[in-house]
Amino acid sequence: MTDPFLELIGIRKSYPGVVALNAVSLSVCPGEVIGLVGENGAGKSTLMKVLGGVVAPEAGVIRTDGVERQALTVHDAMAAGIAFVHQELNLFENLDVAANVFIGREMLTGGFMKLVDTRALQRRVQPFLRRLGCDFAADVLVETLSLAQRQLVEIVKALSREARLVIMDEPTSSLTLTETERLLSVVAALKADGVSTIFISHRLGEVERCADRVVVLRDGSVAGELSREQVNHAAMIRLMVGRELKGTYTPPANAPSGEALEIRDARTLTFPDQTVNLSVRQGEILGLAGLVGSGRTELARALFGIDRLLGGTVRVAGAPLASGRPRSAIEQGLYLVPEDRKRSGLLLDVSVAQNISLPNLRAYAPGMLVAVGAERRNAERQKNSLGIRVPDVCTAAGVLSGGNQQKVVLAKWLSMRPRVIVLDEPTRGIDVGSKNDIYVLLRDLADAGVAILMISSDMEEVIGVCDRIAVMHEGGISGILDRPAFSEHNVLRLAVGARLPEPASQNGS
Amino acid sequence: MIFKKDIGLLVLILVVGTVVAIINPRFLLIGNISNTANQVGLFGILAIAQAFVILTGGIELSVGAIVALLGVVFIDLIVNLNVHWVLAVMIVVGAGMLMGLIHGVLVAKVGMQPFVVTLCALLIYRGTARYYTEDATVGFGFGASFPTLEWLTAGRSELFGPLARLIGYDGPTIAVPHTLIALAIVTILAGVVLHRSVLGRYLFAIGKNEEAARYSGIATSRITMVAYVICCGLAALDAIVLAMYTRSIAPAVHGNFYELYAIAAAVLGGFSLRGGEGSIVGVVLGTILLQVLQNLVNLLGIPSSLNFAVMGSVILVGVLADQQFTRYRKRSLAQASRLRGDSSIAARAAAARAPDPSESVPRHGA
Numbered sequence: 043m044t045d046p047f048l049e050l051i052g053i054r055k056s057y058p059g060v061v062a063l064n065a066v067s068l069s070v071c072p073g074e075v076i077g078l079v080g081e082n083g084a085g086k087s088t089l090m091k092v093l094g095g096v097v098a099p100e101a102g103v104i105r106t107d108g109v110e111r112q113a114l115t116v117h118d119a120m121a122a123g124i125a126f127v128h129q130e131l132n133l134f135e136n137l138d139v140a141a142n143v144f145i146g147r148e149m150l151t152g153g154f155m156k157l158v159d160t161r162a163l164q165r166r167v168q169p170f171l172r173r174l175g176c177d178f179a180a181d182v183l184v185e186t187l188s189l190a191q192r193q194l195v196e197i198v199k200a201l202s203r204e205a206r207l208v209i210m211d212e213p214t215s216s217l218t219l220t221e222t223e224r225l226l227s228v229v230a231a232l233k234a235d236g237v238s239t240i241f242i243s244h245r246l247g248e249v250e251r252c253a254d255r256v257v258v259l260r261d262g263s264v265a266g267e268l269s270r271e272q273v274n275h276a277a278m279i280r281l282m283v284g285r286e287l288k289g290t291y292t293p294p295a296n297a298p299s300g301e302a303l304e305i306r307d308a309r310t311l312t313f314p315d316q317t318v319n320l321s322v323r324q325g326e327i328l329g330l331a332g333l334v335g336s337g338r339t340e341l342a343r344a345l346f347g348i349d350r351l352l353g354g355t356v357r358v359a360g361a362p363l364a365s366g367r368p369r370s371a372i373e374q375g376l377y378l379v380p381e382d383r384k385r386s387g388l389l390l391d392v393s394v395a396q397n398i399s400l401p402n403l404r405a406y407a408p409g410m411l412v413a414v415g416a417e418r419r420n421a422e423r424q425k426n427s428l429g430i431r432v433p434d435v436c437t438a439a440g441v442l443s444g445g446n447q448q449k450v451v452l453a454k455w456l457s458m459r460p461r462v463i464v465l466d467e468p469t470r471g472i473d474v475g476s477k478n479d480i481y482v483l484l485r486d487l488a489d490a491g492v493a494i495l496m497i498s499s500d501m502e503e504v505i506g507v508c509d510r511i512a513v514m515h516e517g518g519i520s521g522i523l524d525r526p527a528f529s530e531h532n533v534l535r536l537a538v539g540a541r542l543p544e545p546a547s548q549n550g551s
Numbered sequence: 552m553i554f555k556k557d558i559g560l561l562v563l564i565l566v567v568g569t570v571v572a573i574i575n576p577r578f579l580l581i582g583n584i585s586n587t588a589n590q591v592g593l594f595g596i597l598a599i600a601q602a603f604v605i606l607t608g609g610i611e612l613s614v615g616a617i618v619a620l621l622g623v624v625f626i627d628l629i630v631n632l633n634v635h636w637v638l639a640v641m642i643v644v645g646a647g648m649l650m651g652l653i654h655g656v657l658v659a660k661v662g663m664q665p666f667v668v669t670l671c672a673l674l675i676y677r678g679t680a681r682y683y684t685e686d687a688t689v690g691f692g693f694g695a696s697f698p699t700l701e702w703l704t705a706g707r708s709e710l711f712g713p714l715a716r717l718i719g720y721d722g723p724t725i726a727v728p729h730t731l732i733a734l735a736i737v738t739i740l741a742g743v744v745l746h747r748s749v750l751g752r753y754l755f756a757i758g759k760n761e762e763a764a765r766y767s768g769i770a771t772s773r774i775t776m777v778a779y780v781i782c783c784g785l786a787a788l789d790a791i792v793l794a795m796y797t798r799s800i801a802p803a804v805h806g807n808f809y810e811l812y813a814i815a816a817a818v819l820g821g822f823s824l825r826g827g828e829g830s831i832v833g834v835v836l837g838t839i840l841l842q843v844l845q846n847l848v849n850l851l852g853i854p855s856s857l858n859f860a861v862m863g864s865v866i867l868v869g870v871l872a873d874q875q876f877t878r879y880r881k882r883s884l885a886q887a888s889r890l891r892g893d894s895s896i897a898a899r900a901a902a903a904r905a906p907d908p909s910e911s912v913p914r915h916g917a
Contacts, residue, residue, distance in 0.1 A: 372768040386766045389759045400756060401767040403749050411747045
């Protein structure tokens, strides 16, 4: 192949507490399709931000067409022909295809009146649509297009800017099989025209089919590269895992018994064709692993009643929950610690004490009025027992650090009578010390008879804390692992939808 | 509950009042004060009504039209249909609450925008009121007399009389209009509900962050509906008081712009149209300021056509000053914590600004 037109050499980028990228090098040759794989948090997103000129690396060199730079600006990246097709598409639904493609650089007519020359726009877009084999015209509104078609519009947009490298971030995560096939043929068409692609995907099968070369990231470093002949599932997974996991596991004080949470044939809006069957026993911590977009958060929301279940039942200690009613879940003692604590977990400019009392406010209001004293005393109690670091419980919750905010969210529920606690990524963005506090707390809760369902994308956490691990893939449970079968390798295989080699350790469906 | 913002507003009222009194001493005449107090009572109830809805991040544009429609209905009930006035009050307040319920359902259950729902309601009620009376002015005929009702709604009591006699003062005292007493009662009740009760907490929570409220198990749509019911119920009550005050209603103009006065008072009183912020004392002070301004226009010989212009300018300057002050206070707070070496707040502010590694790839839209 010809010389690379884009090279990253020794890129390093760290955020407070995490090294996101460490000495990462990557080169792209014209017409090359590079598969980029890695677990959640391996550094893929940060690497793409460096390429897009949004994040400036701390060390390393970026060479485009022989020009060396410390960092790219957004403008440099565009000028170098780097274009993105995002997971969440950035299109204007109320405009037609041509207007979207040329947004911000419309051809004008009418002199000083600066009218948009709609016909010229469409004339320019047409050849691109033909080249990619699109089945829609340049003048249809984007809101009438399917997600797959919108993706093609994004690709056309990239091509119209004379892109030489198209970066696709999880492009197939919401496509049907036939749409995926077409996208892969588009990648091939781009390749034939000499346009390179970086194909980021959790779906290893697709990567295997289209990539000329696969780069595997792990913990911010390149774990290895596989050439066309070497690319296969086993090799990719081997490179993705292989981290030393510290043994921090504390076994339950007494053997878990009795089903606290029972999910039967549950179907959620995002994956209406998949049913989930799962049960969590009293006193155990069940980890729910899976890749981003595998339907775990949707399941958690449906359990708690934020969204309706399309079908199936959820029982807490034998009693069925009313679908779509958080109050019903709360009354039965099923609580949710949501994924986005700033948006869904807390009122940021309200005091810690008022945040804690909110779900159970009636208990503090024997008459009609809130007994502020009792509210404060409870907050103080929670502050001491959870070790929330705040001088005064009247402080606004938004001022606290991430770890302490998460403890406030937990305190909301622990002041009540929990039977089942569902936690969605409880330690994301939290410092190591608070993480540990939360693990200890979860174990104490479990030992007190609470059933805990913890959604986590942090492999170390899932393996180090949980008693069992259920793995989700495309909206269904692809397997449940008991402790002897715990390994990053096994979890990942189930997460990408592959079967385990030794069926003995797999007791799910 | 009294907040810092309220004190600022109170100071502003006192300053404006002092200036007006110096330029034109008639401002302090007992009759003038009593009349202004009556106006405060009439408009204050509407402003408090509005505050309940604004707190949830909504808006209620139809209160002025409700005042007109329910006003003519009330007069029709007691004058022409000979319904006992107690029953008529109950019917009218009930009708108001029903209107609120409909608005609430459309906003919270159907998901329509509050502005659109209440704008349409405004047009519908205003039109209905005009049709109902065939666009004629309705009022009390000769001989129609409801002494108790009139005393309750339009009467005045020299509450301070006995007190004045006690200290040996023999002159005239301020006759306290009963509308002001009604406002005081509504203020205390609304204040307790908003700042002390479970419902109030829920309303604030919904206004601040509806999603977090939902995740805490609050039935957000039901609480939002309650806000509209309270708002329109209070508006109905005010419709009765206003009808008794004006004693005749021209349905095409009665209550015109009253919703805007109410919104203005709430905004002056520290309510954010985004929801989740404000105090009842602030709303009342906002109403007082607006009425003092009206009075000022009359007393200082400013052409009354400039009335709205004065009001608009003062609200604009007031809200602007408040915003600048808040920004300044936040900045000096952050600075102070940095000087104290209190790493926590400053560091966290810096960390909040740093990009989150979990975010997705950059956007290249334009």
